Amino acid sequence: MELRMYRTMLRIRSFEQKLQELSKRGILRGSIHFCIGQEAVAAGVCAALEPTDVITSTHRGHGHAIAKGARVGPMFAELLGKATGYCKGKGGSMHIADLDLGHLGANGIVGGGLPIATGAALGFQQLGLARVVAAFFGDGAINEGTFHESLNLAALWKLPVVFVCENNQFGMTTPLAEASSQPDLAQRAVAYNIPGVKADGMDVREAQRVASEAVQRARAGQGPTLISMETYRFEGHYVGDPVVYRTKEETEAWKAKDPIVRQREYLLRARLVAQADLDRIAGEIAREMEEGVLFALSSPDPDPSELYTDVYST
Amino acid sequence: MRELTTSQAINEALAEELERDPRVFLIGEDIGLHGGAFAVTKGLFQRFGPKRIRNTPISEAVIVGAAVGAALVGTRPVAELMYLDFVTLAMDQIVNQGAKVKYMFGGKARVPAVVRMPFGAGRANAAQHSQSLEAWLCHVPGLKVVMPSTPADAKGLLKSAIRDDNLVLVLENKHLYFQKGPVPDGEHLVPLGAADVKRPGKDATVVATGRLLSAALSAAETLSKDGIDVEVLDPRTLYPLDAQAIIASVKKTGRLVTVHEAVKRFGFGAEVAAIVAESEAFDYLDAPIQRVAGAEVPVPFSKSLEDLFLPDEAKIVAACRRTLA
Numbered sequence: 001m002e003l004r005m006y007r008t009m010l011r012i013r014s015f016e017q018k019l020q021e022l023s024k025r026g027i028l029r030g031s032i033h034f035c036i037g038q039e040a041v042a043a044g045v046c047a048a049l050e051p052t053d054v055i056t057s058t059h060r061g062h063g064h065a066i067a068k069g070a071r072v073g074p075m076f077a078e079l080l081g082k083a084t085g086y087c088k089g090k091g092g093s094m095h096i097a098d099l100d101l102g103h104l105g106a107n108g109i110v111g112g113g114l115p116i117a118t119g120a121a122l123g124f125q126q127l128g129l130a131r132v133v134a135a136f137f138g139d140g141a142i143n144e145g146t147f148h149e150s151l152n153l154a155a156l157w158k159l160p161v162v163f164v165c166e167n168n169q170f171g172m173t174t175p176l177a178e179a180s181s182q183p184d185l186a187q188r189a190v191a192y193n194i195p196g197v198k199a200d201g202m203d204v205r206e207a208q209r210v211a212s213e214a215v216q217r218a219r220a221g222q223g224p225t226l227i228s229m230e231t232y233r234f235e236g237h238y239v240g241d242p243v244v245y246r247t248k249e250e251t252e253a254w255k256a257k258d259p260i261v262r263q264r265e266y267l268l269r270a271r272l273v274a275q276a277d278l279d280r281i282a283g284e285i286a287r288e289m290e291e292g293v294l295f296a297l298s299s300p301d302p303d304p305s306e307l308y309t310d311v312y313s314t
Numbered sequence: 315m316r317e318l319t320t321s322q323a324i325n326e327a328l329a330e331e332l333e334r335d336p337r338v339f340l341i342g343e344d345i346g347l348h349g350g351a352f353a354v355t356k357g358l359f360q361r362f363g364p365k366r367i368r369n370t371p372i373s374e375a376v377i378v379g380a381a382v383g384a385a386l387v388g389t390r391p392v393a394e395l396m397y398l399d400f401v402t403l404a405m406d407q408i409v410n411q412g413a414k415v416k417y418m419f420g421g422k423a424r425v426p427a428v429v430r431m432p433f434g435a436g437r438a439n440a441a442q443h444s445q446s447l448e449a450w451l452c453h454v455p456g457l458k459v460v461m462p463s464t465p466a467d468a469k470g471l472l473k474s475a476i477r478d479d480n481l482v483l484v485l486e487n488k489h490l491y492f493q494k495g496p497v498p499d500g501e502h503l504v505p506l507g508a509a510d511v512k513r514p515g516k517d518a519t520v521v522a523t524g525r526l527l528s529a530a531l532s533a534a535e536t537l538s539k540d541g542i543d544v545e546v547l548d549p550r551t552l553y554p555l556d557a558q559a560i561i562a563s564v565k566k567t568g569r570l571v572t573v574h575e576a577v578k579r580f581g582f583g584a585e586v587a588a589i590v591a592e593s594e595a596f597d598y599l600d601a602p603i604q605r606v607a608g609a610e611v612p613v614p615f616s617k618s619l620e621d622l623f624l625p626d627e628a629k630i631v632a633a634c635r636r637t638l639a
Contacts, residue, residue, distance in 0.1 A: 054387065056383075085420070086419075086420065087418060087419050087420035087422075088420035088421065089420075090417055090418060090419075090420050091418040091419060091420065095418040095419065097415075097418070097419040097422065097423065098422070099386070099419070099422050099423060100422075104383070104386055104387075104423075105415060105418070105419060105423075107411075108410070109406055109410050109411070112406055112407075112410060112411055114376075114379070115375055115376040115378070115379020115380055115382070115383065115407055115411075116379050116380075116382055116383035116386065116407075116411060117383060118376055118379065118380050118383060119376075119379055119380035119381060119382055119383020119384040119385075119386070119391075120383040120384065120386060120387045121383075122341075122368075122380050122383065122384045122389075123383065123384035123385070123386070123387035123388060123389045124387060126337070126339055126365070126384065126389050127337070127387070127388060127389060145375060146375050146376065146379065146406075149371075149373035149375050149376035149379075150376050150379070152371060152373065152376075153370065153371065153373060153376050153380065156371070157368075309421065310416055310417045310420060310421035311416065311417050311455050311456055312416070312456070312458075312480050313416060313424050313425075313426075313478075313479035313480050314479075
């Protein structure tokens with residue numbers, strides 16, 4: 001698992017670095033939000049889930065999809081608006097979903113996924129299935145009303161959901177200190193009479209360990225947990241963000257905690273891998289990304305008839 | 315045929331679907347022991363228990379969002395919002411989430427959920443508990459919108475809505491809850507998207523929804539004394555709209571009057587008028603289309619003002635006479 005989580009994080013980073021290349025080449029349309037720096041949260045939490053468990057994700061959701069098992073080819077294809085994308089090119093970056101993988105969707109609305117995650121957990125409870133929902137959301141979402149409504153209902157009914165706040169310190173450009181009267185977001189759990197845990201979101205092993213406890217608790221019928229994963233996005237909010245709202249020193253201090261570097265050093269120090277293994281993995285992932293991009297670029301655009309399909313179920 | 319109130323008919327529909335399909339459950343405010351603000355779920359909590367009848371805190375966004383999420387994983391929730399006016403608190407979950415997930419996700423998602431919402435003025439509930447906001451909902455691709463006008467249709471449409479694989483919003487006029495009408499025994503389903511000619515006629519077509527259907531039928535009786543033969547058509551489902559039924563009726567009568575309680579501007583009547591104007595029925599029109607609608611103000615409290623706000627039989631009669639003048 002230690003190595004698998006490392007591989008997942010590196011795949012997420014490589015995927016987004018590839019997107020940056022594509023963006024520079026001018027062939028990516030629309031809004032792209034990078035999670036570079038935050039990979040440990042997605043990789044750690046999803047490592048704590050079973051394949052039949054489900055997640056809800058955010059506008060910054062590439063990492064969640066990859067960690068839940070998405071293949072990069074259909075993801076690149078979706079971002080390029082191709083017919084072979086996860087959503088046939090109808091969703092794009094902010095709406096990647098694959099219900100077969102247990103991915104109930106990224107979401108363009110901050111806080112929009114919280115009620116849906118709560119509902120999925122309710123659905124599992126209704127159906128008598130021992131499945132768990134992990135709801136990813138950012139520190140921006142905790143000030144939406146849906147946060148309050150969802151945590152209260154999930155706690156009242158002991159729904160099997162883990163609320164994973166990716167506290168990357170900024171809601172778009174506004175720092176947490178200007179947005180939340182309580183800077184320790186885990187403390188908000190007190191209001192719902194559920195456990196609130198603050199965790200190092202730059203450490204994939206800690207993320208996995210904390211999430212695993214919450215998942216077990218949820219699966220045992222003991223209800224939800226709120227986890228605040230302290231993390232940081234190394235890039236701006238969007239491609240081209242001038243990033244006037246934080247200092248270079250602050251960003252450099254967080255970059256020194258790079259979760260991929262940390263896990264690599266851990267794996268080597270614990271002699272779980274040799275440098276040669278890491279080189280081989282890096283090569284495999286680089287090839288996977290190349291092949292994914294080629295797949296996407298060589299895929300057709302959606303057929304014009306697709307404009308009108310998938311609006312309603314028949 | 316036996317007579318039931320609309321409230322009893324809806325209660326029967328819910329009980330039958332809860333009985334038929336273990337995936338169905340109800341979720342909403344005060345729907346438990348209390349039986350709902352309008353007694354629509356009366357007795358269901360006692361019969362089906364707290365797991366199937368989910369009494370919630372006052373949290374409209376998560377009521378609807380939970381229905382959407384639970385539907386995504388294979389259940390068939392039926393949510394109730396106490397008043398249609400409160401849909402404003404759940405609009406993101408309806409408009410940005412439930413309506414769009416299927417399309418955004420390339421067709422893979424299904425949202426077999428129902429949201430029932432009582433609506434309408436005339437009960438001294440003033441501006442925040444009386445609105446008819448159906449046009450907002452009809453405007454969003456991905457949603458289906460149902461508006462029954464009789465107890466039998468209320469039962470049959472709701473049962474179809476619960477079995478539908480889309481997010482269906484069922485708008486129930488509050489006055490109708492207490493009005494009685496015939497309801498067939500046994501299984502009774504009314505398909506979504508099928509209008510019903512409630513009174514055939516040849517001189518003018520009146521398309522009326524909700525509580526105003528009965529006002530339109532009374533108006534037709536009044537006009538018949540003057541030898542005017544009005545056809546009254548109830549669309550029953552606002553989207554998908556049975557446009558062909560309306561077009562066929564207008565081709566027969568050559569005149570169109572639309573009737574709803576919502577304010578006129580950008581309303582359902584405007585859509586019906588535009589559909590007719592764009593269709594082959596345009597050539598059959600013998601007079602300008604008339605729209606009867608609520609006054610363009612927030613719903614007032616005082617009875618003297620609220621009565622002025624509401625369309626009624628007299629206003630429908632007058633509109634019909636204008637098209638026939």
